[in-house]
Amino acid sequence: MSAPDLLSFAKAVSSGAIRVVDLTQTLSPEFPIIALPPEFGQCAPFRLEEISRYDERGPAWYWNNFTVGEHTGTHFDAPIHWVSGKDLPNNAVDTIAPEKFIAPVCVIDCSADSTADPDFLLTVERIESWEKQHGRIEAGSWVFLRTDWSKRDYKAYANLKEDGAHTPGPAAEAVKWLVEERDVLGFGTETIGTDAGQAHLFNPPFPAHFFMHGKGRYGLQCLTNLDQLPAKGAVVVAAPLKIKQGSGSPLRVLALIASK
Amino acid sequence: MSAPDLLSFAKAVSSGAIRVVDLTQTLSPEFPIIALPPEFGQCAPFRLEEISRYDERGPAWYWNNFTVGEHTGTHFDAPIHWVSGKDLPNNAVDTIAPEKFIAPVCVIDCSADSTADPDFLLTVERIESWEKQHGRIEAGSWVFLRTDWSKRDYKAYANLKEDGAHTPGPAAEAVKWLVEERDVLGFGTETIGTDAGQAHLFNPPFPAHFFMHGKGRYGLQCLTNLDQLPAKGAVVVAAPLKIKQGSGSPLRVLALIASK
Numbered sequence A, B: 001m002s003a004p005d006l007l008s009f010a011k012a013v014s015s016g017a018i019r020v021v022d023l024t025q026t027l028s029p030e031f032p033i034i035a036l037p038p039e040f041g042q043c044a045p046f047r048l049e050e051i052s053r054y055d056e057r058g059p060a061w062y063w064n065n066f067t068v069g070e071h072t073g074t075h076f077d078a079p080i081h082w083v084s085g086k087d088l089p090n091n092a093v094d095t096i097a098p099e100k101f102i103a104p105v106c107v108i109d110c111s112a113d114s115t116a117d118p119d120f121l122l123t124v125e126r127i128e129s130w131e132k133q134h135g136r137i138e139a140g141s142w143v144f145l146r147t148d149w150s151k152r153d154y155k156a157y158a159n160l161k162e163d164g165a166h167t168p169g170p171a172a173e174a175v176k177w178l179v180e181e182r183d184v185l186g187f188g189t190e191t192i193g194t195d196a197g198q199a200h201l202f203n204p205p206f207p208a209h210f211f212m213h214g215k216g217r218y219g220l221q222c223l224t225n226l227d228q229l230p231a232k233g234a235v236v237v238a239a240p241l242k243i244k245q246g247s248g249s250p251l252r253v254l255a256l257i258a259s260k
């Protein structure tokens, strides 16, 4: 792409000819985080500590410190997050090639199914029927599962029952297929994780983590505004913090959509 | 911009026809942070706490919690950070329009001057001479001051003397001029802050903060790899975390450069 084309791209963003949709949930202490069984280490919720606010602690400035988990809020999963990806090259947020942070996205709308059944699972059959309508998923694309889960209140979002969370996600075979047959860049969801709420019972457990990260692919979760995306044609910008050997990070996720 | 053009853009990124340069310093406990006089509140350094690493705390997964300041490492300054911008609309990282996060950049190379004089100040005269060579700074652009400060070891990077930090930055009149006469999006530096090390003595104090944020403009600092950017023609992606009413945030900053 030529330099004038690149500047046309930037102009199209500022003029609105390319629309920028924010796919990020606001980082606040209230936003639900994943809860593991108590014998495991836990992800920290977002906590803000005010340093000064135009006061005696800093007369002209306002700023905060904060504590957060790498997997809190809208966040990115790197391959090193899972044992299946632990020995891959460039598997942490600071070593992934930065060109991976910009990629097209295919959005599979399963919002009606997920409303009907919180344990809805995305299958290969379902993806193939999506492809019949929208064309083949191209190598190097993100695949996002739209469930409208981001529209729920926090309690219904976590949807915790006595036997754990009940939230939609991908079937094991579907994740394996997306990696092996479609060579996708990664998998993204609106829910707390890339895997279904009951995925600890799957074979293998947590297949989105196992297969995606085992093959050097990425995850995005706690996404919102997926209902504003076309099934195909949008481009996602998702660049995690450059944490030294980080397994993931909260980040700003943007989607670019052409106006015509 | 049309949908095919947007997908061509994404293809150009993955093929390398657009090069993606990472302008971000790695977040690690060692990276220097700003040190204020002791009577003021202080910005937290980056601190990582391991939650589990494929062990009894989490058999299949590795992840961390971390503490950080909004102004630690390579980071974004929002208008609400400064008292001059405190009542502006959309002045926090969660309310800035997301299309502001993608914009062209002008890079003014003052690396030789800064090596010769750590208190080097960018003046209007100097910017005008840059414009004679490279053309006018267009409205809505970032202006980055290249000093090669990012190549220094940490001690020389902070460059603290008995009377405070000695690091290059913009003269007060230059910042005012960039905002009022060139309508820039913001100002970016390789140093710890957007202002010079001795800017507490300027009139007004901290003019990059005072003028930029007072007019709703942004700051970026602790940038690196500015020596890889052309003077004009690159596009910057700089999207801060969506912290509720956040004054800034660590972020990943990417530059896109056309190959021809």
Ligand SMILES: [Mn+2]
Pocket: A071, A075, A076, A077, A193, A219, A221, A248
């Ligand atoms: Mn995660």
Ligand SMILES: [Mn+2]
Pocket: B071, B075, B076, B077, B193, B219, B221, B248
């Ligand atoms: Mn700052």
